[in-house]
Amino acid sequence: MKIGVVRFPGSSCEVDCLEAWRLVGEDPVMIWHQETSVKGFDLIVLPGGFSYGNYLRPGSIARYSPIMEDVIRFAKSGGLVWGISNGFQILTECGLLPGAFLRNVGLRYICAPQYLRVENSDLPFTNQYEKGRLIQIPISHGEGNYTIDDEGLKRLQDNNQIVFRYVNTDTSGNPNGSRDNIAGIVNKEGNVLGMMPHPERAVEEIIGSVDGREMFLSILKHWEGRSQGGA
Amino acid sequence: MEPKIWRDMGLSDDEYQRIEKLMGREPNFLEVGIFSVMWSEHCSYKTSKPVLKKFPTEGPQVLQGPGENAGIVDIGDDLAVAFKMESHNHPSAVEPYQGAATGVGGILRDVFTMGARPVAVLNSLRFGPLTEENNKYLLDGVVSGISGYGNSIGIPTVGGDVYFHSSYNGNPLVNAMAIGLLEHKDIAKGVATGVGNPVMVVGAKTGRDGIHGATFASVELSEEAQPPAVQAGDPFMEKLLMEACLELIQSGAVVGIQDMGAAGLTSSSSEMASRGNSGIEMELSLVPCRETGMTPYEIMLSESQERMLIVPQAGREKEVEEVFARWGLEATVVGRVTDDGMLRLLEKGRLVAEIPVKALTDEAPVYHRPSQEPDYYQKLKNTKLENIELKDSAENVLLALISSPTIASKEWIYRQYDYQVGTNTVVAPGGDAAVLRVRGTSKAIAMTTDCNSRYVYLDPYIGGILAVVEAAQNIVCVGAKPLAITDCLNFGNPERPEIFWQFEQACAGVAEACRALNTPVTGGNVSLYNETLGQAVYPTPMIGMIGLLEDLGQVLKNQLSSEGEQLYLVGEAEGELAGSEYLARFEQLEAGSLPEPDLKEIKKRLDFILEGNKQGLLLAAHDISEGGLAVCLAEMTINCGAEIDIKSGNELKVLFGERLGRIIISVAKEKTAALETLAQKCHIPLTHLGSSKGKNLRIKVGGQECLDVPLSQYRPLYESTIRKIMEG
Numbered sequence: 030m031k032i033g034v035v036r037f038p039g040s041s042c043e044v045d046c047l048e049a050w051r052l053v054g055e056d057p058v059m060i061w062h063q064e065t066s067v068k069g070f071d072l073i074v075l076p077g078g079f080s081y082g083n084y085l086r087p088g089s090i091a092r093y094s095p096i097m098e099d100v101i102r103f104a105k106s107g108g109l110v111w112g113i114s115n116g117f118q119i120l121t122e123c124g125l126l127p128g129a130f131l132r133n134v135g136l137r138y139i140c141a142p143q144y145l146r147v148e149n150s151d152l153p154f155t156n157q158y159e160k161g162r163l164i165q166i167p168i169s170h171g172e173g174n175y176t177i178d179d180e181g182l183k184r185l186q187d188n189n190q191i192v193f194r195y196v197n198t199d200t201s202g203n204p205n206g207s208r209d210n211i212a213g214i215v216n217k218e219g220n221v222l223g224m225m226p227h228p229e230r231a232v233e234e235i236i237g238s239v240d241g242r243e244m245f246l247s248i249l250k251h252w253e254g255r256s257q258g259g260a
Numbered sequence: 261m262e263p264k265i266w267r268d269m270g271l272s273d274d275e276y277q278r279i280e281k282l283m284g285r286e287p288n289f290l291e292v293g294i295f296s297v298m299w300s301e302h303c304s305y306k307t308s309k310p311v312l313k314k315f316p317t318e319g320p321q322v323l324q325g326p327g328e329n330a331g332i333v334d335i336g337d338d339l340a341v342a343f344k345m346e347s348h349n350h351p352s353a354v355e356p357y358q359g360a361a362t363g364v365g366g367i368l369r370d371v372f373t374m375g376a377r378p379v380a381v382l383n384s385l386r387f388g389p390l391t392e393e394n395n396k397y398l399l400d401g402v403v404s405g406i407s408g409y410g411n412s413i414g415i416p417t418v419g420g421d422v423y424f425h426s427s428y429n430g431n432p433l434v435n436a437m438a439i440g441l442l443e444h445k446d447i448a449k450g451v452a453t454g455v456g457n458p459v460m461v462v463g464a465k466t467g468r469d470g471i472h473g474a475t476f477a478s479v480e481l482s483e484e485a486q487p488p489a490v491q492a493g494d495p496f497m498e499k500l501l502m503e504a505c506l507e508l509i510q511s512g513a514v515v516g517i518q519d520m521g522a523a524g525l526t527s528s529s530s531e532m533a534s535r536g537n538s539g540i541e542m543e544l545s546l547v548p549c550r551e552t553g554m555t556p557y558e559i560m561l562s563e564s565q566e567r568m569l570i571v572p573q574a575g576r577e578k579e580v581e582e583v584f585a586r587w588g589l590e591a592t593v594v595g596r597v598t599d600d601g602m603l604r605l606l607e608k609g610r611l612v613a614e615i616p617v618k619a620l621t622d623e624a625p626v627y628h629r630p631s632q633e634p635d636y637y638q639k640l641k642n643t644k645l646e647n648i649e650l651k652d653s654a655e656n657v658l659l660a661l662i663s664s665p666t667i668a669s670k671e672w673i674y675r676q677y678d679y680q681v682g683t684n685t686v687v688a689p690g691g692d693a694a695v696l697r698v699r700g701t702s703k704a705i706a707m708t709t710d711c712n713s714r715y716v717y718l719d720p721y722i723g724g725i726l727a728v729v730e731a732a733q734n735i736v737c738v739g740a741k742p743l744a745i746t747d748c749l750n751f752g753n754p755e756r757p758e759i760f761w762q763f764e765q766a767c768a769g770v771a772e773a774c775r776a777l778n779t780p781v782t783g784g785n786v787s788l789y790n791e792t793l794g795q796a797v798y799p800t801p802m803i804g805m806i807g808l809l810e811d812l813g814q815v816l817k818n819q820l821s822s823e824g825e826q827l828y829l830v831g832e833a834e835g836e837l838a839g840s841e842y843l844a845r846f847e848q849l850e851a852g853s854l855p856e857p858d859l860k861e862i863k864k865r866l867d868f869i870l871e872g873n874k875q876g877l878l879l880a881a882h883d884i885s886e887g888g889l890a891v892c893l894a895e896m897t898i899n900c901g902a903e904i905d906i907k908s909g910n911e912l913k914v915l916f917g918e919r920l921g922r923i924i925i926s927v928a929k930e931k932t933a934a935l936e937t938l939a940q941k942c943h944i945p946l947t948h949l950g951s952s953k954g955k956n957l958r959i960k961v962g963g964q965e966c967l968d969v970p971l972s973q974y975r976p977l978y979e980s981t982i983r984k985i986m987e988g
Contacts, residue, residue: 038588039496041414045683048699077681079412082496135987138407140678169678171411230680235697235812237680237688 030252032057033067034074035100037091041078042113042229049229053245062094071252072109073100075116077169077227087130087172088118097123109153109248110221114170117213117223126216126223127185128177134206138171142237143204143226145193145212152215153251154222155192157243163196164240166226168204168212173225175207175214182209190214193224261286269296275625282619290557290605290613295620297523297561298530301788304624307754308786311767315781316774321743322782327535329370329450329519330440331782333744335808337701338444342376345384345437345709345748345804347787351491352434356401360434361409361493362565367438368415369519372502373568375448375509376440379682380696381410383420383436384709384748384802388429390665390985395424398432399673400986405493406436407676412495413502417677418685419694420709424665427713430792435748435785437804439707441698448509450518452532452540452571452597457515459529459540459595460577462584463501464494464566466525467550471561497566497589504587505568511583513576520567526560528569529595530603534621541604542595544612556605556612571597634758640718643851645837650912651846654890654959654967657916661841661887662894662974668981692737692818692882695809704815706740706807712886713798714850718839720762722854724769724801729862729920731805732777733883736866737923739816739873740807742777747784747803752796754788762799763788770801776859777866779805814873818882820900820952825879825926827902827949828935830865833889833909835917841887842916855919862921868944869923875938877931884922890915890959890967892924897957898975904950904959911961926952 032050036043036059043059050057057074060067067073080091091097097119104110104125112120120126133139144165147158158164177185185191186209193213195203203210205225213224228241266276269292279287279295287295301307317325323340324332330344348363364381371378383406388395410417420437452459469491508514516536518528525547533540544556550564570591572580577593584591598604603620605613616623650657661667674689686704687695693708710731716723732742747770752759774781784804790797809815820827837843838852872878884892893902906914927935932948939946957974959967 038500039412039414041499041681045681048683078414079496079499082412082494082499084496137404138411138676138678140411140680141675167680169411169680171407227680230683233683235686236683 030055030071030249031069032072032074033060033070034076035060035062035096037062037080037094039078039080039082040076042076042227045229046074046076049232049245052232053249060096062096065095065099067096067099067103072111072248073103075112075119077114077116080115080119087115088122091119092123101125104221107218107220111154112223113229114225114227117225120221120223125221126214127181128175130172131174131176132172133174139204140169141167141204143168144196144198145226146196148194149189149192152192152219153248154244155247156250157247165238166228166231166241168226170225173205173207175211177208185214188217190217192222193226265289266292266296269293270300271296275299278625282616282623288613290560291615293557293561294526294613294615297526298620299624302522303527305786306625307627307629307788308749309626310628311764314767315771317780317782319778319780322780323447324782326781326783328783329373331744331746332374332447333782333806335703335705339698340442340444341705341806342371342374342440342442343437343746343804343806344370344783345435345746345802346370346785347748347750348434348436349432349750349787349790352402352432353430356398357405357408358492360402360405362491363434363436364406364409365493365495365498365565366521367436368413368498368502369521369568371438371440372505373448373450373517373519374440374442375446376442377506378415378438378440379684380439380694380707381415381417381436382694382707382709382804383417385420385422386428386433386800387424388426389424392429395429396986402432402434403673403676409493409495411678413499414681416679416681416685418679418696419689419707422670422673423713425713425798427798431790431797433750433790433797433800435802437709437746439806446509448514448517450532451516451536452538453536454515455597455599457571457574457597458577458593459542459597460570460572460580460591461547461594462568462570462591463589464497464564465548465550466559466562466567467564468554468558468562469564471558471563491563491565493565500587500589501566501568504584504589508580508583511579513572513579514570515573516571518569520569522563524562524564525569530617530620532569532571533603533617539598539600539602539604539617540595541598543606545608546592546594548590548592556607629754629760630757631761631764632757633761640851641853645852648837648847654911654915655969657842657846658890658894658967658969659974659977660845661891663977663981664841664845665982665985667841667887667891669979670982671979672983672986686812686815687738692734693740693807695738695815697812702812704809704812706735706738706809708734709802709804710734711800711802713800714844715839715854716766716801717798718850718852719854720765720799721769722856724766725773725857725859726920727801727803728770728773728777728779729857730885731803732779732866733920733923735805735807736869737816737818737881737883739814740809741870742779742805742807744782745774745779745803745805746782747801748787749784750787750790750797750800750802752789752791759796766799766801773859777863816873816878817880819896819898820880820902820926822900823952824929825952826929826932827904827951828925828927829922829947829949830869830925831922831945832919833906833947834913835888835919837913837917840916840918857921864942865921865923865944868939868942869925872935872938875934877927877935878925879928880926882924884924886918888916888918894957894974896924897971898978900952901954901956901971902950902952906949906961908962911966914961915959915967
């Protein structure tokens, strides 16, 4: 599978994403934001971090990076796009996903382990999970409070576009005030996913959790099925 | 020249005379300004130098000792760790967010300047009690500043320490430590050599912020003190600068590189020339400025952030420009290296300053300040503590101690720091020391910051020893071997003999412990004049220590995880009341005579823990520090209770007495025999305490049940105290 991770100025999780893909045996490449084509790629990852310092609004400047025009074209033609944290914010800014972000309730940055419920396991990104499974994937953001209007929310719910919700365990719950406890959503077509938690930080026991691994394996599984089907 | 001019810049009359003599003429305004910052305590170490000379700085592991932007130690496999700690106390007192943020930015530059990629930041913070609104405001602002800068630049903030004490009212301490990884071949230095090589300013433009910041850092804070504009940090700019600098260093085009920190262009250019035994000539009109009409004086003294001075090989200027342009940054040739030993400054071709470089650096005055034992020392030392008894039930004392902000969990703070980015954080904040794996190897590095300033106040020499011992214990408790330290020496006004005495004594203690534990000092920072309205902070020689784990798989936790783990105490059961949290809290007394630690014995115990871990005998380890054995056990039993039986001893001294050199370890049942044998072989006092069991912490002393608390009662207190205070 040909995987590209876009590096914007100010990105900080791009190397972590590369390493996570390497752990499942892939050989991903970094794409500099000033490039203009993602031709030939099977998956584009928009990583976390502070693209352009998150000045103005998180993701609002990165969406104008030269590479984004082709990422949008790629997504619209059915290509897989995965935005994590700042990547999710960029996806809402460029209109590939609905909604927007506010500062966390409490107005503080939060870095902590977090429980999520897998709400939709019928996607290229989540097929290795069981629906309803609780997984622990850390969050790390200051502006992860997802918001959307009533109509938009209803559409997300009706189309089964809510992929992950924040859930309660002993201490955690909705950490940031997100509407309907939303932690991750997918577009209507199911090929563009945005999520605030960081699955690339949950791929090894030694760093605290392995619950994120299935996302990487899901994508590979989906890809194998597709490429075999296509052959 | 009017004396008012140099006096306002912080120079004494004697110092001005010295300048005239060194120059052989009357200096102009700009030249006096340059001398004043270079001879400030912050840049010249004029007071501390004679004392710092006594630190051990050498060892086979040391690749770079004091004198550079950061120290470097070898960790094998051709890899090395660069690290350094620095204070940003006064800016943080004035503007906590920007003060702390730029503290982080500055220390990161010190590390990537050496060619190392920063992998972690730690912060050592001291505030007045949180019962006062201003201290809450300062804590909130400082934590936000660290979070805002560190998170944005994408380097994990993985640890540190925080204490609250009234001596820090109005003068908080904000010390930041950065750690970087590099290959031996990439070590870069702050030298200007090679006549004709260009001198380039890179990164942010120069503005009027922070002019005379170094001088401000070297005076007491008072109500009238006019602080300069505290510098504003731009982590995005710094991230670009970091990536560009590391890329450039790897290209091999760099002869020398230095951060423009305190005293900006002045200190970077003169220090680089001084180390290179060369001169530097600069045309100041070429320096990219953010504001119009900046004078040579303002350009030379600006402390605008996120700038570096680079000397590349002649002919490779274009390469430098291209690397920086790729990251959207400017790189501008502003001068060249000469061989005449002068710092020569021109403004549109007109000579505006010409100073022998060595006059600014090596010829700076050195003061041997008078030193005098303060009156309080003997008085507190001789305070009788024999009749002190347990004031309340042991349960209530434990709950009170564990919910005091200094001891309670710092989760409210570190939750605001991205401690995971980089996905190398193996032991996150909350452990005894932070642990980061070194990718591509089986190794990990451990790091911690420590200093109990109450001990240092009561006995600066012993307190200095204990600061290093505590750091080493924390490193050993995660399974790592202590390698070296950096320090940040925070004291009051050294012109007062009793403060200078504290400084001398504490440094002697630090030196002694570093020799005994084989952890040389590789650099650091001195922050004097930490006083508000004539009141000095407690003497606080902060220690930042680095350790190495050869095998990442052998990292130790500090908490029990399942029933049936066997608990052992390494060391004595009883501690001392002198300087203890118990005494401070329940007797409102900070007094007593601290016993001099037996460093040989402590080293032996630490080596025993390392050996036991190497043999795979240990599950967890936690050192006994503030609050004593009961607090240590409570912290270890946050997830799983324990039943402890201590055969004999005074209840108060066993439960809440403090004495460093004691560590509690947990061992699997089947490994106990091997552990006991090893202890005998190494002549280690090892006592079986009990085992993990149930959901309560139960402690018997001398056959008497004296404490039985459900962890459902102390865990929430431990975890929520600071959050409740800060958020209500």
